[in-house]
Amino acid sequence: MYARHNARFFTPLSMFLREYYRNTLNLVLLVVIPILLIQAFGNALSRLADLFSGIILTLNMGKALGALWSATFLSGIMGFFMMSGAREADRRLVRAGYHPVQVVGFRLLTVVMLGAIATAVSYSVLIIQFTPRNLALTFGAIYLAAIIYSALGILVGSLIPGELEGSFAMLFFFVMDAFIGSPLFGTTSGVFVLLPTHYPTKILAAMTAQQPHDPIHWLYVTVYAGVVITLASVAFYRVARLR
Amino acid sequence: MNAQPNEKLRLNTEHVAKTYTTGIWPLTQKNQVLTDASLQVRSGEIVALVGANGSGKSTLMMIIAGALARDAGSVAINGRIGYCPQYPILYEKLTVAETFRLFGVAYNMVASDIEQRAAILMADLAFGRYRDYRVEHLSGGTKQKLNLALALLHDPELLLLDEPYSGFDYETYLRFWEVSGTIAERGHNILIISHFVQERERFDHIYRLEEDGYVREA
Numbered sequence: 001m002y003a004r005h006n007a008r009f010f011t012p013l014s015m016f017l018r019e020y021y022r023n024t025l026n027l028v029l030l031v032v033i034p035i036l037l038i039q040a041f042g043n044a045l046s047r048l049a050d051l052f053s054g055i056i057l058t059l060n061m062g063k064a065l066g067a068l069w070s071a072t073f074l075s076g077i078m079g080f081f082m083m084s085g086a087r088e089a090d091r092r093l094v095r096a097g098y099h100p101v102q103v104v105g106f107r108l109l110t111v112v113m114l115g116a117i118a119t120a121v122s123y124s125v126l127i128i129q130f131t132p133r134n135l136a137l138t139f140g141a142i143y144l145a146a147i148i149y150s151a152l153g154i155l156v157g158s159l160i161p162g163e164l165e166g167s168f169a170m171l172f173f174f175v176m177d178a179f180i181g182s183p184l185f186g187t188t189s190g191v192f193v194l195l196p197t198h199y200p201t202k203i204l205a206a207m208t209a210q211q212p213h214d215p216i217h218w219l220y221v222t223v224y225a226g227v228v229i230t231l232a233s234v235a236f237y238r239v240a241r242l243r
Numbered sequence: 244m245n246a247q248p249n250e251k252l253r254l255n256t257e258h259v260a261k262t263y264t265t266g267i268w269p270l271t272q273k274n275q276v277l278t279d280a281s282l283q284v285r286s287g288e289i290v291a292l293v294g295a296n297g298s299g300k301s302t303l304m305m306i307i308a309g310a311l312a313r314d315a316g317s318v319a320i321n322g323r324i325g326y327c328p329q330y331p332i333l334y335e336k337l338t339v340a341e342t343f344r345l346f347g348v349a350y351n352m353v354a355s356d357i358e359q360r361a362a363i364l365m366a367d368l369a370f371g372r373y374r375d376y377r378v379e380h381l382s383g384g385t386k387q388k389l390n391l392a393l394a395l396l397h398d399p400e401l402l403l404l405d406e407p408y409s410g411f412d413y414e415t416y417l418r419f420w421e422v423s424g425t426i427a428e429r430g431h432n433i434l435i436i437s438h439f440v441q442e443r444e445r446f447d448h449i450y451r452l453e454e455d456g457y458v459r460e461a
Contacts (some may be wrong), residue, residue: 004353011348019336022377088332095310095326096349096393242309 038066067126074118079153111150145200158235259316278456294452322400331390350397
């Protein structure tokens with residue numbers, strides 16, 4: 001009995017992970033994106049901020065932002081392509097006997113685990129460059145943002161059937177978030193603070209500048225993650241449920 | 244599934260209707276596919292549902308399989324169903340053996356039963372040598388065999404097959420009918436969708452889905 005329960009839990013989880021690591025491009029991106037965004041773009045980002053708002057972004061902040069972007073970008077495309085590529089097969093799995101909530105749960109668990117890897121790679125590249133104020137909180141801020149993007153990827157992948165259209169939607173949202181929602185580029189009010197990496201960026205900026213941050217930001221980020229995960233679950237459920 | 248089937252009826256669909264709505268309001272368009280689709284499958288029968296392209300055969304099959312909501316009518320099924328979609332719906336990065344394991348677990352089967360059934364099905368449909376191949380590396384015909392084998396894995400009482408042999412070579416086509424015969428002999432049932440029926444004698448009943456959305460016995 002326990003063996004059957006264990007199999008019903010671990011089999012889909014391990015299969016979904018296999019799907020990811022058997023795609024060579026995923027593994028290449030996992031290594032290339034963090035190095036590219038942190039190492040090469042760090043400097044460029046710090047100069048770019050000057051153009052946007054006149055705020056001077058230090059090199060370390062540029063690199064920290066690169067780490068945040070690489071983890072969120074990787075997690076977002078991971079969630080999206082996992083969902084859009086396997087949506088019909090997941091529906092078949094539901095028809096075979098899994099409840100839609102179970103399947104979306106496995107998908108979320110998979111992206112949470114893969115998000116941890118994406119975060120760990122980005123974080124490792126980052127802390128080679130400099131030491132932020134608190135290592136654990138820095139990891140936590142990047143990881144929560146990665147989870148939000150993973151769930152966003154699942155949400156978009158559930159709602160938009162075409163890979164091309166969905167990729168554009170993800171990219172558009174990512175660019176909006178990275179450049180308009182970031183407090184480092186001068187956005188501090190209005191609807192733009194509702195973009196997903198606004199508060200993780202604030203936490204990260206404080207960590208990079210060796211300054212304290214407002215603990216309420218963690219609440220915002222956690223609630224944000226909860227809302228996006230719920231929306232993604234509902235969207236998947238609507239796609240996969242039996243009629 | 245609100246109608247109650249009697250013991251002999253494995254599947255009873257009555258007055259099923261379906262209209263697709265496309266576009267965004269106020270520019271929506273309606274396309275009525277099924278007007279009044281009724282058909283029955285009794286124990287041990289092999290039944291065909293034929294019709295022209297776009298007549299709504301796959302729509303009716305998906306409604307019976309629970310993959311699509313109907314607008315009206317009822318569907319009653321007595322027993323486990325296995326559904327084989329028209330095109331292979333599989334996880335491309337998994338191997339054939341992993342695919343069997345994943346779907347077997349979904350069907351709530353134990354590991355030994357999954358192994359045993361998978362071995363039988365791979366032998367019956369002659370694709371055992373691809374056991375450790377990834378799905379993405381299989382030919383179209385072998386993917387179709389796996390697609391069919393997944394629908395058969397849990398030994399369903401009612402098998403719903405949407406154009407099951409479209410990618411099969413002649414030898415596999417004959418093997419398919421051998422497997423189908425064995426299924427029917429055990430009192431299980433098969434409902435097959437096809438554009439046309441070449442060998443009428445293989446079927447107990449043939450229903451035709453007309454362009455007006457009605458189902459009539461052919």
